[in-house]
Amino acid sequence: MTLSRPSAYQRPAALAMSLGGVALVALLAGGSAQAAGKFVVPKGCTAYVTVQYADCQVSTHYTCPADPKGDQWAVYADKNGPNYMSRIDAETRWVESYDLTTGIGEKIGSEAQAASFSDLLRKGRDDYDFATKSSNGDQRRYAGYDKLTGKTVTIDGVRLDRTEFLLSTYAEDGSLINTRKGGQLISRDWRIFFPDTESFENADGQKGTSVDTPISFARPGKPGFLAAEPIFGCDQRMTDASPPAAALPVRYAGPQETDPAR
Numbered sequence: 001m002t003l004s005r006p007s008a009y010q011r012p013a014a015l016a017m018s019l020g021g022v023a024l025v026a027l028l029a030g031g032s033a034q035a036a037g038k039f040v041v042p043k044g045c046t047a048y049v050t051v052q053y054a055d056c057q058v059s060t061h062y063t064c065p066a067d068p069k070g071d072q073w074a075v076y077a078d079k080n081g082p083n084y085m086s087r088i089d090a091e092t093r094w095v096e097s098y099d100l101t102t103g104i105g106e107k108i109g110s111e112a113q114a115a116s117f118s119d120l121l122r123k124g125r126d127d128y129d130f131a132t133k134s135s136n137g138d139q140r141r142y143a144g145y146d147k148l149t150g151k152t153v154t155i156d157g158v159r160l161d162r163t164e165f166l167l168s169t170y171a172e173d174g175s176l177i178n179t180r181k182g183g184q185l186i187s188r189d190w191r192i193f194f195p196d197t198e199s200f201e202n203a204d205g206q207k208g209t210s211v212d213t214p215i216s217f218a219r220p221g222k223p224g225f226l227a228a229e230p231i232f233g234c235d236q237r238m239t240d241a242s243p244p245a246a247a248l249p250v251r252y253a254g255p256q257e258t259d260p261a262r
Contacts, residue, residue, distance in 0.1 A: 039075065039226045049190070050225050052216045056234035058227055061192065071095070072192070079234055092117040092193060094132075106134040115146075117191050120163075124148045140177070141170040146184070146193075153185065156216045160185040160194065178202040185214070 039060045041047045047062040059076045067073075070090025075082055086097035093115045098105045112129040120126035129143040144167035151162040163184045169177040182198025195212035215232050218224030 037228050039077075039228045041226070042073075045073070047226060048219070050218045050227050051194070051214050052218075052224065052227070052230060052232055053195070053212050053214050054233045055210070055212045056230045056232065057212070058230040060226060061190070070191070077228060078230060081228075088192070090117070090191060091115060092191060094130075104134055104136050106132050109133050109139070112143075117186075120146055120148065120186070121188065139172040141172075141174075143168050143170070149183070155185075155214055158187065158217045160187055162196070163193075165198075176203045 039047075039050070041060070041062055042064065044066070045062045045064040047060050050058065050060045052058050056078055057076055058078075059074050061072055061074045063072050067087070068089065071087055073085065073087050076084040076086075082100050084097065085100055087095045089095055091114070094108060096105065096107045109131040111131070113127055114130065115128035116126050125145060125147040127145045129141070131139060131141045133139050144165060146163050146165045149162045149164055153160055153162060163186055164182070165184055166179070166181045168179045171177055178200060179202075180198055180200050183196045184198075185194040185196050186192065187194070194214045195210075197211050197213070198209065200208045200210070216224060218227065
């Protein structure tokens, strides 16, 4: 499931902490995490793929030896620079994320039903229900499911399984904030979700759709690996006048498409 995309790249001085082997303040400042158009992998960590998406985004995914086994990080960027950073665990449980445009972080809280990538592969469906709390005090509850469709697709040499999902987001008082549904892609080898096509409806009935499909996968030693700038769909995004929503943590720990209500 996708997460919200910040609109403008700002540079707050907050959150000068070290996460996943990288000083988050460096990403907030925008310089140390990039050099000559390349993403600089945090010291001691190992990047395994850089992904270019259809919606003017690029992400680099890496692991760090100090983290629990199976955990992995991702940093997302648009034309303005890095805008989002997240960590998931071996079961693709969303663990924590940071909006690099505001400095606001979110971490997982209580879990009525923890997400399980293993259950998805074994049973063909995984249901989850968990809560999060952000550094600004906001609390949210996320409940939904992921389901294998039985179909696969190969993109740039990477075989991916298609999934369908339904996700509802609730405020601390239990009121519905929004509902999202659609399709995503998973890599069994990398144990990760990628976005595809989804629809969105908020509590006021306003609706939207997004297509964020990955276009290319660059592995170590290949052209495009550690690229810091997106290359697909940026002309279209520049013409999109819809304002962005605030970041929402979900299964696919990456920036989310625009909330049409905001």
